[in-house]
Amino acid sequence: MQKRPPVVTIMGHVDHGKTSLLDAIRHTNVAQKEFGGITQHVGAYQITYKDRLITFVDTPGHEAFTQMRVRGGRVADIIILVVAVNEGVKPQTVEAISHAKASGAPIIVALTKIDIPGIILEKVKKELAVNGLLVEGFGGDIVAVPVSAKENKNINELLDTILLVWDMRVESVEKKEFSGLVIESLLDKKKGPVASVIVQSGTLAVGDTIFAGNLECKVKALIGFNNEQIKSVEASTPVAVLGFKEVPLVGSVLASTSHEVQDDIKEEIIEVDGKGKKILNIVIKADAQGTLEAILAGVVKLKSEQAILNILHSGVGDITQGDILLASTAGGIVMGFNVRYPSETEFFAKGRKVIVRTYHIIYELLDELEGALEGVVELEEEKIKGRAQIVAIFNLPSGDIICGCNVYAGRFKVGDKVAIWDSEENLKDFLKDPKKSEFNPLFETKIKRIKQEHDFVDAAPAGKNYGFLFDPQYLTPSVNFIIHKH
Numbered sequence: 001m002q003k004r005p006p007v008v009t010i011m012g013h014v015d016h017g018k019t020s021l022l023d024a025i026r027h028t029n030v031a032q033k034e035f036g037g038i039t040q041h042v043g044a045y046q047i048t049y050k051d052r053l054i055t056f057v058d059t060p061g062h063e064a065f066t067q068m069r070v071r072g073g074r075v076a077d078i079i080i081l082v083v084a085v086n087e088g089v090k091p092q093t094v095e096a097i098s099h100a101k102a103s104g105a106p107i108i109v110a111l112t113k114i115d116i117p118g119i120i121l122e123k124v125k126k127e128l129a130v131n132g133l134l135v136e137g138f139g140g141d142i143v144a145v146p147v148s149a150k151e152n153k154n155i156n157e158l159l160d161t162i163l164l165v166w167d168m169r170v171e172s173v174e175k176k177e178f179s180g181l182v183i184e185s186l187l188d189k190k191k192g193p194v195a196s197v198i199v200q201s202g203t204l205a206v207g208d209t210i211f212a213g214n215l216e217c218k219v220k221a222l223i224g225f226n227n228e229q230i231k232s233v234e235a236s237t238p239v240a241v242l243g244f245k246e247v248p249l250v251g252s253v254l255a256s257t258s259h260e261v262q263d264d265i266k267e268e269i270i271e272v273d274g275k276g277k278k279i280l281n282i283v284i285k286a287d288a289q290g291t292l293e294a295i296l297a298g299v300v301k302l303k304s305e306q307a308i309l310n311i312l313h314s315g316v317g318d319i320t321q322g323d324i325l326l327a328s329t330a331g332g333i334v335m336g337f338n339v340r341y342p343s344e345t346e347f348f349a350k351g352r353k354v355i356v357r358t359y360h361i362i363y364e365l366l367d368e369l370e371g372a373l374e375g376v377v378e379l380e381e382e383k384i385k386g387r388a389q390i391v392a393i394f395n396l397p398s399g400d401i402i403c404g405c406n407v408y409a410g411r412f413k414v415g416d417k418v419a420i421w422d423s424e425e426n427l428k429d430f431l432k433d434p435k436k437s438e439f440n441p442l443f444e445t446k447i448k449r450i451k452q453e454h455d456f457v458d459a460a461p462a463g464k465n466y467g468f469l470f471d472p473q474y475l476t477p478s479v480n481f482i483i484h485k486h
Contacts, residue, residue, distance in 0.1 A: 004235040005046070005053035006166040007198060009075060010110075011096040012082030017112035020149035021082060022056065025159070044183060044198065044238030045225040049159045055236050057183055057198065075181055075198065078165055079105050080158075081133070084112050085119040085146070089127040091315060095322065097133050098313030102330060106165050109135055109144040110158060115151045176235075178202035180254035182212060183238075185247045193244040197254060204239070205232035212252035217244040278307040280373060281332030283323045284314040285339050291362075292316055295337060298366045304373035319356060321348045328352040335365060343389050343424055343482075347408035350462065358428070386410035386418070386485030391465065393477055402451070402467045403477050405460075412468075412485055413459040416447045420474055421482040442481070445470040 010018050025047060044057045057075055079100045083093055100107050109128065111121060125138050134140020143161050147154040184196035195212075197204075204210070208219045220243040224230050233239045248254075284299070286292035292314060302309060312326050318340040327334050333355040341358055349356050359365040392404030412418070419441035421427040426439040448471035450460050460466040468483065 004201075005055050005237075006077045006162060007055045007057060007075070007236050008078045008080060008162055009057045010080045010082055011100055013084070013087070013090045013092040013096070017084055017149055018082045021080075021110060021112060021147065024147075024149035024152055024155050025056065044196065046238065047159075049156075050163070052163060053236070054159065054162060055198070055238055057238070075183060076103070076105050077169070078108060078162055079103065080108050080110050080162075082110050082112055083124055083128065085121060085124050086113050086116045088124050089131055091317075094131050094315060095313065097128075097131055099326060101132070102312055102326060106169070107133070107142055108158070108161055108165060109133070109142060111144055111146045112149065114146045114153065115148040121146060176201035178204055178208070178210065178254070178256045180204065180210070182248050182250055182252040182254065185250055187247050191242055193242075193247045195241045195244055195248050197239055197241050199233050199235050199237050199239065201235050202256075203232055203234055204241075208256070210241075210254050210256055212244070212248040212254055215244065215246055215248055215252075217241065217248075219243045279310050280307045281310045281312050281327065281330040282369070283312050283327045283332060283334045285319050285323060285334070285336045286314075286316055287338035289316055291337060295362055295365065298362065299369065302366070302370050302373055304370075307373045309369070309373060318342065319345055319358075321345055324349045324352055324354050324356070327354050333357065335359070335369070337362065337365060340425070341428075343387075343408060346424075347462075350409055384409040384485075386412045386416065386483075388412065388460075388466075388468075388483040389424075390477055390479055390481045390483065393479065394467070400469055401473050401475070401477065402469055403483070404465060405468050405483055406465050407460050407462045409462050410485060411459060411461045412447060412450065412466075412483075414447055414450055417444070417486045418447060418470075419444050419484050419486065420477065421484060422478075423480075424482050427482055427484055441484075443474040445472055445474060447471075 010022060012018055026045065044055060046053050046055050081093075081096060081100060083089060111124060113119070114121070121144075125135050125144060128135055128144075129138040129140075133142060135142045135144040143165070145154060145158045145161055147158055149155075179200045179202060180197045181200055182195045182197055186194055188194050195217075204219065204222065206219050206222055210217050210219065219241060221241075222230050222233060223240040223242070224233075225238050230239070284292070284295060286295055296311070296314060299309065299311065310330075310332075312330055312332055313323065319334055319336045319342075321344075323334050324345065326332075334349070334357070336356070336358040338360055339358065341356060346356070357365075357368070359368075386407070387409040388405040388407040390403050391406050394402040394404065396402060420443045421441050427441075430437040430439045430441075447468055449469040450457050451467035451469075452460070452464065457466075460468075
């Protein structure tokens with residue numbers, strides 16, 4: 001039995017030639033008549049090169065790529081990291097490197113735009129090495145292929161490298177049960193729910209019954225990347241599947257039997273000197289590059305007999321949902337230094353059960369991290385009893401003021417004592433040390449009534465919007481103010 005084709009995805013900075021490279025590969029190796037339905041129906045396509053198939057998945061970004069991993073899927077066998085040689089490594093490139101490395105898939109670097117005069121390839125390779133990606137000639141074994149989509153230069157060399165990397169991988173060719181991964185999904189007005197799927201093993205045929213978790217699908221039709229209906233597909237083939245009762249989530253793992261949806265990654269244990277050590281995965285964000293370098297210099301000095309520290313990603317800027325996604329795939333934590341942790345990101349982290357900690361003193365961050373490595377300090381998420389953000393204000397003819405609130409953490413109930421704050425940053429500063437903080441709440445009150453849509457309710461759990469009436473009333477509320485339960 002022949003080995004299945006490799007599934008390849010391309011990642012990198014948005015302006016570094018990813019689309020142009022995909023187009024160059026497609027125009028060189030895919031028949032002209034097949035262009036029309038490629039991306040809009042499936043989001044992937046296959047080429048034939050040297051009598052062998054290669055599947056390319058056009059993922060919309062590294063966050064979507066990681067979202068697939070969160071639910072247990074692995075979208076790519078090989079990742080091509082695109083880096084434009086005239087711009088070098090950018091912050092988005094660094095993020096892509098972190099997501100690609102976390103996936104565990106082999107990486108090939110495509111150094112694009114080599115047609116531009118005056119470019120220096122060695123400079124870009126050095127920048128990659130500084131950011132933890134070691135290519136051949138710079139202490140590593142990752143292949144870097146210089147290409148020009150504009151001049152169609154070295155495209156075949158890149159394809160040769162893909163096949164070489166794939167051929168070096170040992171994989172069983174025995175017949176397996178069907179499994180697949182949803183890479184895109186939508187609700188079509190005429191066709192109903194449509195799922196773009198990569199078949200990962202086995203065979204999928206019209207008439208089969210498959211499941212995305214507990215969501216059942218009786219396959220009514222299969223549409224290939226060339227927009228033609230087909231009866232069955234084998235492993236590594238992209239196909240649009242019709243027959244789902246509802247739109248499945250992107251990243252859903254498909255199987256021939258009903259199964260639980262995977263939402264986390266198991267704790268990693270590796271063998272070091274014959275002893276099992278836990279891996280503590282972290283994402284570090286700081287307010288400035290100099291500060292970040294100081295933190296990383298301290299982190300590399302931390303040693304432990306119980307655990308090994310693995311930095312999934314480090315960067316400058318606020319904590320984002322992308323940071324949360326990356327940490328969630330590896331059961332990791334996010335640590336921020338002098339950066340913003342927006343309320344919408346906090347809500348996202350709560351849903352993913354990702355621990356996020358923020359600091360203003362470097363040695364406190366390092367001390368807590370060292371304690372966690374030694375098992376002395378347990379990094380636990382702050383227990384928030386109830387927190388909400390005001391999103392609308394309604395002044396009633398009766399004189400009552402209703403605050404429309406999005407409850408994003410914890411739970412509120414009628415009679416709860418709450419404090420109103422002008423910002424979450426000030427609230428968090430206060431909670432760290434109420435005696436030393438220069439900030440105080442604007443107003444303290446109780447919840448008199450809670451309304452959800454047209455009904456009065458007794459409680460308001462996280463995840464929905466509610467109307468709060470306070471007693472005594474706060475006469476000057478404002479949108480974005482924070483409601484905090486004591």
